[in-house]
Amino acid sequence: MKNAMNPHFKKHILCIGAGYVGGPTMAMIAHKCPDYRVTIVDINPERIAQWNSDRLPIYEPGLDEIVRSARGRNLLFSTDIEKGIQESEIIFVSVNTPTKTFGVGAGMAADLQYWEKTARQILKSATSDKIIVEKSTLPVRTARAMERILFSENNGVHFEVLSNPEFLAEGTAIRDLEAPDRVLIGSRQTEKGLEARQQLADIYANWVPQERILTTDIWSSELSKLVANAFLAQRISSINAIAALCEKTEADVSQVARAVGMDTRIGGRFLHASVGFGGSCFKKDILNLVYICRHYGLNEVANYWQGVIDINEYQQEHFVVTMLNAMFNTLAGKRICLFGFAFKADTGDTRESPAIYIARRLMEEHADLVITDPKALDNAKMDLKDSKGNVCFVDNPYEAASGCHAIAVMTEWRQFRELDYERIYRSMVKPAFIFDGRNIVDHQRLFETGFNVYPTGKPVLTHL
DSSP: OOOSSOTTOSEEEEEEOOSTTHHHHHHHHHHHOTTEEEEEEOSOHHHHHHHTSSSOSSOOTTHHHHHHHHBTTTEEEESOHHHHHHHOSEEEEOOOOOBOOSSTTTTTSBOOHHHHHHHHHHHHHOOSOEEEEEOSOOOTTHHHHHHHHHTSSOSSOOEEEEEOOOOOOTTSHHHHHHSOSOEEEEEOSSHHHHHHHHHHHHHHTTTSOGGGEEEEEHHHHHHHHHHHHHHHHHHHHHHHHHHHHHHHHTOOHHHHHHHHHTSTTTOSTTOOOOSOOOSSSHHHHHHHHHHHHHHTTOHHHHHHHHHHHHHHHHHHHHHHHHHHHHTTTOOTTOEEEEEOOSSSTTOOOOTTOHHHHHHHHHHHTTOEEEEEOSSOHHHHHHHTTTOOSOEEEOSOHHHHHTTOSEEEEOSOOHHHHSSOHHHHHHHSOSSOEEEESSOOSOHHHHHHHTOEEEOSSSOOBOOO
């Protein structure tokens, strides 16, 4: 049956939160479901203006084309949250849930203040029944708290809460949305809960094969998101722990990872040694998992997952110490160029990027920094605005490296693989060093060019 508010659309969908998850996800739904009207709202008028412009607020390969295909047709961006709530039957909640910085659980638990404000705003503005979809990453059993808020007033409006966690990887988000490994939908096992779950499943069924739409109870869905990120981060920390051992024993971590990854029980994905993982999810979700485990008295389990974070932090400090030891035990007054600042390639996102920690540590050692990145320089400037030390930001990597004593590869951008390193070497102070935190460049060729090469988890190639 067509929606009475606008007979042109079958359903009116709202997303509260126009960030890295809400924006691309809703753009894909609008692109694949022209019979549904999708509205994205946010309290930040500048961000909404960017979504309505030719320069979107986030960079993601393929996102521009998806947004242009639907914007103005059935994809709308607005700051009128109250109107959006009133006109929609299905409301996705995709607001920020950062780690708490204050009070009980500071540094570990999720900060749910924005989520709670959104729940209360939905309660205040809703005049008809709604399906509420948790899209933000939330602690297990958060849906119960949302239900308690939504049913705190007997106003005749019925709310059904679903869990639909995102499993997007930045840099490949559009591909992940178009051909997901799975779409997970959790609901209450009641008649109305199952009915609401089916309505959401029907939206995804417009392009996702039925066998990839996984339905569970709501608590399993909420927990699955935290566990998925914890398992991925665990693999990265595991190979990085082995990388440190490889450096001591002159083994090659890439060869070890290849041998291990060929075991079909293990597989080769996420076994690439690096300077460490970053991004908005891994650390936050694991700390949340640790906090939940400790809350339930599972201290040994909590300590296990805390170890994944500890190894990641060790890897970043180990990288700085390697640079310090290699460059004659002093970095003071030396000019060091960071190739990349985003936490991974094909995104401008710098949240929890290892480059932030390493840049600050290098400045503590009184090094002078030059930072270059294809998409993340604006965010880098914000991340380091309060740091004490000399730092400049240069678009062109050749200009950035000129006059430097060392290069540190922080992000696996394809551009950095393809640079003319002979040209770069000629422009640098000698002896010239390169520290490859992502193992993306040709180490033997750089050594033959004249560089002293320090890979991650591999034997050093040095002329000294």
